Amino acid sequence: MGQILDHIRSRVLGRAKIGSTRRRSEGLLEGAHLSMSHGRSQEYDDLRQYVQGDDVRDVDWKASARSGSLLVKRYIAQRQHRLLLVADVGRDMLGRTPSGERKKDVALNVLGAAGLTSAAHGDEIGLTYGDSRGSQQVRPRRGESHLETLLKRVVEHESAAGSGLAAQLRHIRHHNKHRHVVFMVSDEPDMDDDLVNELRLVASRHKVFWAVIQDEPLLPALAGKDGAIDVGTGELLLPWSAIPRNVxxxxxxxxxxxxxxFEARMQTVPVAWTRISGTGDIVRELAAMIRRSNHHGA
Structure with missing residues (x-):
């Protein structure tokens, strides 16, 4: 068991806890994985507790009546995925989220949560990561030890270059001919024409999910932190009291x-996306995003 994955199990999935928190986390992501597979198998596996968003058709009413709690049937997926984790890890990811965490740390937790869910189903998992200068790729393999290796790559990547999601998307187009489930994590980019075009091109071949890690609001940060540093430029920011009201x-x-x-442009691309403000949002937001994608055919 890897150190990074142990942390993610405890911090994100609540495996250090017992009872409903753990079951809810696992149930939400289990349902999300089935949604990613565009349907379900008819091969019955077992039962689990109902969580909000489950398909009512999966409720086992007889078993629920016997147990006194709502239970849903869990099926074995008909086929496995090729999951491609994508991490845009330029220097902008060193900034903070609204929760006060470093954006790169939250991004790692997102990747780990998605990866663990797929690893448990025997999916092949690969990685594309980099910044505005370009990308590196790790070929897909199965297993948690491989996932741990992928996450270490993200942790160890240090960059003085800015983020550049369009560069990662171009790399995906040129190096991944087979269909993948593409699971991207980045900070909040400027939605220019280049990025929108790359999103469309990648989504035309692959199933794409995008978790956007939110920036800490600038003005509250300035109000409480005299001498805050802009991670993009390295420049000292003025304290809130020194900035004119009209500015x-x-x-x-x-x-x-x-x-x-951003939201208007995202309406023009077939990509499921969500914003994440901190580690505490991850399970809920990922599950909701994937369910929305399944319902809308994104």
């Missing part, structure tokens, strides 16, 4: 437009 208002308006533009 603050202009910045807030710009942020609203940026977020609205």
């Amino acid at each position: 603050l208002a202009s910045f807030e308006e710009s942020e609203r437009h940026r977020l609205a533009d």
Whole structure:
């Protein structure tokens, strides 16, 4: 068992705890995995506790009546996936999330949660990672020891270059001819035409999920942290009290437009996505994202 995966089991999936927290985490991600496979097998496996979002057709009403709690049938997936984890890990990922965690740490937890769910089903898991300068790729294999190796690559990658998700997507297009489930993690990028075009091209061949790690709000950070550093430029930021009110208002308006533009552009690409503000959101947001994708055919 690897050190990184042990941490993710405890921190993200709640395996250090017992009872409903653990069952809920496992149940949500189990259902998510079945959604990723575009349907279910008819080969019955066992029963598990119902969690919000499960298909009512899977409820075993007789078993539920006997046990006194709602149970759903769990099936063995008809086929395994080729899962490609994608990590955009430029220097921007050294910033903080709204939860106060480092973005790169939250990204690692997201990748680990997705990877553990697929590893448990015998999926092949590969990795593409890098920054605006380019990408590296690790060929897919099965097993948790391989997943641990992939996550170590992400941990050990240090970059002075900025993030560049479009570069990772171009690498995927040029080096992955077989269909994959592509599971991307990045910070909040600017949605320029190049990135939108790459998303469309990759999504035309692969099933794509995208977890966007949110930035810590700049203004509250400035209000509480005199001398905060911009991770993108390395420059010292002014304290909140030194910034004119009209400048603050202009910045807030710009942020609203940026977020609205991001969401509008995402409506034009067949990619399932979610925003994650911290480790505590991971299981809920990933499961919800994958269920939405299954319902809408993204």
